[in-house]
Amino acid sequence: MAESRAHSIVPFLLFLYTMSEDKKIISIDAMGGDKGPNAVLGGMNQYLYQNGEDHVFFRLFGDEKKLRKLLAKYPRVSRNCEVVHAPNVIKPTDKVMDVLRHAQDTSMYMAIKDVREGKSTAVISAGNTGILMSLSKLALKTIDGISRPAITTMLPSGAGDSRVVVLDLGANVHCDETILFDFAVLGSVYAEVVGHMPKPKLGVLNIGSEETKGNETLVHLNKILTANKDKLPYEYIGFVEGTDISAGRVQVVVTDGFTGNIVLKTVEGTARLVKRVVVENFKKSILALIGAFFLVHVFKRLKHKIDPRSYAGATFLGLRGFAVKTHGNSDALAFANSIRYTAELTKANLNGLIEERARALTAVRAELQATE
Numbered sequence: 001m002a003e004s005r006a007h008s009i010v011p012f013l014l015f016l017y018t019m020s021e022d023k024k025i026i027s028i029d030a031m032g033g034d035k036g037p038n039a040v041l042g043g044m045n046q047y048l049y050q051n052g053e054d055h056v057f058f059r060l061f062g063d064e065k066k067l068r069k070l071l072a073k074y075p076r077v078s079r080n081c082e083v084v085h086a087p088n089v090i091k092p093t094d095k096v097m098d099v100l101r102h103a104q105d106t107s108m109y110m111a112i113k114d115v116r117e118g119k120s121t122a123v124i125s126a127g128n129t130g131i132l133m134s135l136s137k138l139a140l141k142t143i144d145g146i147s148r149p150a151i152t153t154m155l156p157s158g159a160g161d162s163r164v165v166v167l168d169l170g171a172n173v174h175c176d177e178t179i180l181f182d183f184a185v186l187g188s189v190y191a192e193v194v195g196h197m198p199k200p201k202l203g204v205l206n207i208g209s210e211e212t213k214g215n216e217t218l219v220h221l222n223k224i225l226t227a228n229k230d231k232l233p234y235e236y237i238g239f240v241e242g243t244d245i246s247a248g249r250v251q252v253v254v255t256d257g258f259t260g261n262i263v264l265k266t267v268e269g270t271a272r273l274v275k276r277v278v279v280e281n282f283k284k285s286i287l288a289l290i291g292a293f294f295l296v297h298v299f300k301r302l303k304h305k306i307d308p309r310s311y312a313g314a315t316f317l318g319l320r321g322f323a324v325k326t327h328g329n330s331d332a333l334a335f336a337n338s339i340r341y342t343a344e345l346t347k348a349n350l351n352g353l354i355e356e357r358a359r360a361l362t363a364v365r366a367e368l369q370a371t372e
Contacts, residue, residue, distance in 0.1 A: 023055055024346045026339065027111040027120035028081075030062035031089040032127025034329045037062060037070055040126070043335025044081070045074045050336070053080050056343055059120055061086045061107040086110045092328060096130050103135060112139045115321040121346045122322035124338055126330045133171050136316050136323035143351055145358030145365075146182050148172050149318035151257070151325065152190055155267050157248050164245055165191045165200070165252045169314055170261035177221045177368050180204065180254055184225070185357050186317045187252040188234035193348045199233065200251035203240030205259060213239060224368045231364055233357060242266075315345060318354065322346060 028044070030037045044058060057080055060067060064085035071078040086107035090099055103109040108127050114120040116139045125132050133151070142149055151171045154163035165187050172179060184202055191200040204222060206214040211222060218239070225236045240250045245263065255263070316323040322345050326338035358365075 023057055024122075024343055025057050025059060025120045026342055026346075027059045027061060027114040027123045029108045029111045029123065029125035029127055030060050030067055031086070031107040032125040032132075032328075033326070034092070034126075035331060037067060039331050039335055041067075041070050041074050041077055042332030043330070043337075043339060044077045046332055046336035047339040048076050048080060051340065051343075056339070057081065059084055059111070059114055061111040061114070062089075063087070063107075084110065084114075090127050090131055092128050094128060094131060096134050099131050100134060100138070103131075108132060109135050109139070112136050112323060115323070116140055122324060122342045124324045124326060124335075124342055126326045126328055126335070129170060129325055129328075132323065132325055133316055136319055136321075140319040140321040140323065142318050143320060143355050143358065145355060145362070146186065146318040148175075148179050148182065149316045150183050150186055151260075151314050152187065152317040153264075153314035154195055155245065155264070156271075157246055157251075162248050163195060164248075164250060165195060165197075166245065166260055166263060167252075167254065167317065168257040168260045169264045170257045171316065172257040174258075175217075175256040177217055177224070178365065180217070180221050180256070181225075181361075181365055181368055182318070182358070183254045184234070184252070185361060186354060187254060189350065189354045189357050190317055191234075191252050193350050193353060194344060195251070197251050199235055201237050201249070202234045202252040202254065203237045203244065203250040205245075205253050205255035205263075206239040206241065209239045209241060211238070220371070221368070224364070224371070228364045228367070231361070233360070315341075320351065 028040060030040045033039060047056070053076065058077070060081045060083050064083050067083050071081075071083070086105060088106045090103065090106050090108045108125050108131065111123045111125065112135050115123050123136075133149070137149060149171060150168035152165060152167040153169065154165050156162075157164035167183050167187050168175070175183075188200055188202055191197040204218060204225075206218055208214070212219070222239060225232065226238065229236050234252065237250060240253060242263065244250050245253055314325050316325065322342065324338060324342045324345070327334055330338065
């Protein structure tokens with residue numbers, strides 16, 4: 001009886017939370033990812049411990065019995081979440097077409113639907129990327145003036161804490177000029193609002209910086225963007241190469257999802273290589289260990305810069321609601337960073353600015369389509 005009363009009061013508490021403008025409600029697919037709900041709840045706990053309990057409330061979707069048992073270990077999370085039972089789970093090996101018609105009672109789809117219904121401001125999942133993308137696009141729809149959503153995040157670049165926005169990171173394998181043009185709109189707004197980069201330098205990823213390099217799609221896109229430089233709300237710098245991403249020469253890199261995903265995995269692999277080489281060399285020498293002691297702050301900054309967990313969230317940019325994908329193998333730290341990233345996304349009028357920017361560039365887009 002007491003348990004029933006406790007469960008019935010949760011919706012009332014949720015209502016009180018929504019009355020606060022500063023309190024954001026985030027829906028969580030608790031069953032997605034390789035490490036399952038243990039990593040998810042651990043990440044939620046880390047986030048609340050580091051950032052306080054005053055501005056985020058979670059709606060947790062998954063196996064209620066399993067989640068309530070785990071929540072007993074995390075009273076901080078338990079105070080700041082509502083559990084919504086979802087009887088089924090989408091597996092990492094599931095195919096998109098096999099799942100779409102039978103996803104209604106899965107933790108992933110129910111969490112996405114929560115955003116569509118306005119009960120949450122964003123959804124986070126570590127589940128199957130392709131299915132998360134398809135279900136999010138189906139449920140949330142794209143912003144007016146944008147043809148396709150793109151997976152977007154900021155990767156380490158240049159000196160200090162500099163970052164570079166790269167899109168698409170895997171949602172759209174084949175892209176024509178119009179889709180890439182829309183990615184430029186999405187990426188430039190994202191860089192300004194989330195990355196705090198006024199009028200960012202934007203380039204199109206290619207095999208060389210010369211205007212004649214690349215396939216017909218890239219050459220044509222570059223020609224139109226170059227001809228309309230003065231009309232663009234970002235600084236278009238032309239073609240960029242892979243080395244420019246980490247050099248800090250460009251702030252927004254536009255590419256198709258096939259190439260972008262390879263870039264992402266290469267950056268993550270390089271980060272792990274650097275970490276491995278540094279650790280191995282310290283183990284070989286007493287002098288190196290002594291030197292490391294005096295450079296501990298330098299190595300902390302290096303670790304933060306290159307650790308993939310520090311940019312663990314990527315958003316499906318261009319949808320009418322925020323859907324954030326975190327790594328399938330995310331641990332608690334990575335998931336905590338994904339929540340932090342999601343909370344930042346919901347603070348600004350990102351989608352409103354994207355729609356406004358797309359509308360302002362209608363004429364340039366039309367010129368691009370007319371000459372395809």
